[in-house]
Amino acid sequence: xxxxxxxxxxxxxxxxxLRLSCAASGRTFSNYVxxxxxxxxxxxxxxxxxxxxxxxxxxxxxxxxxxxxISRDNAxxxxxxxxxxxxxxxxxxxxxxxxxDALLLVTPSRYDYWGxxxxxxxxx
Numbered sequence: 001x002x003x004x005x006x007x008x009x010x011x012x013x014x015x016x017x018l019r020l021s022c023a024a025s026g027r028t029f030s031n032y033v034x035x036x037x038x039x040x041x042x043x044x045x046x047x048x049x050x051x052x053x054x055x056x057x058x059x060x061x062x063x064x065x066x067x068x069x070i071s072r073d074n075a076x077x078x079x080x081x082x083x084x085x086x087x088x089x090x091x092x093x094x095x096x097x098x099x100x101d102a103l104l105l106v107t108p109s110r111y112d113y114w115g116x117x118x119x120x121x122x123x124x
Contacts, residue, residue: 002026002113004096009118012086016122020081022096022115029053033099034079036070037108038092038120045095047106049081059104063089086122093117 008020022034035050049070051058058070069082079096097111105111 002098004098004113004115006094006096006115006118009094009120011121011123014087014122014124016086017082017084018086018120020083020094020096020118020120022079022081024077024079024096024098029077029098031100033101033104034070034072035097035099035105035111036068036079036081037095037097037111038090039095039117040092043092045108047108048094050104050106051079052104053079057104059106061106083120086120088122088124091120091122093119 003025005023012018030053032053033050034053036048037045038048039045047061049060051070067085072079095117096115098113099111
């Protein structure tokens with residue numbers, strides 16, 4: 001059974017940092033694209049960052065470029081999202097997703113598995 005479990009969310013002041021982690025289990029993800037998405041109250045789920053589990057290129061939403069970094073730890077089977085210079089607009093529930101597609105997709109419906117999400121709140 002595939003499981004994605006996010007952790008690392010919390011409350012932080014604007015300008016601060018958080019590191020989210022997504023622990024993956026239940027299958028081999030070496031051919032998967034791993035993505036981070038977020039959803040604020042009353043808004044649709046939006047793309048944040050994506051990377052192939054096997055490495056190589058990454059993709060970021062314009063709103064987080066230069067502030068967020070996606071990375072993976074193959075030994076621990078985790079994908080991380082380092083978030084720096086956080087802004088109140090970054091407040092949302094953050095979700096980890098896994099896609100069998102070969103492209104670094106930004107559309108949530110193209111992802112096959114999801115975690116339960118972790119809350120990130122940035123105070124001004």
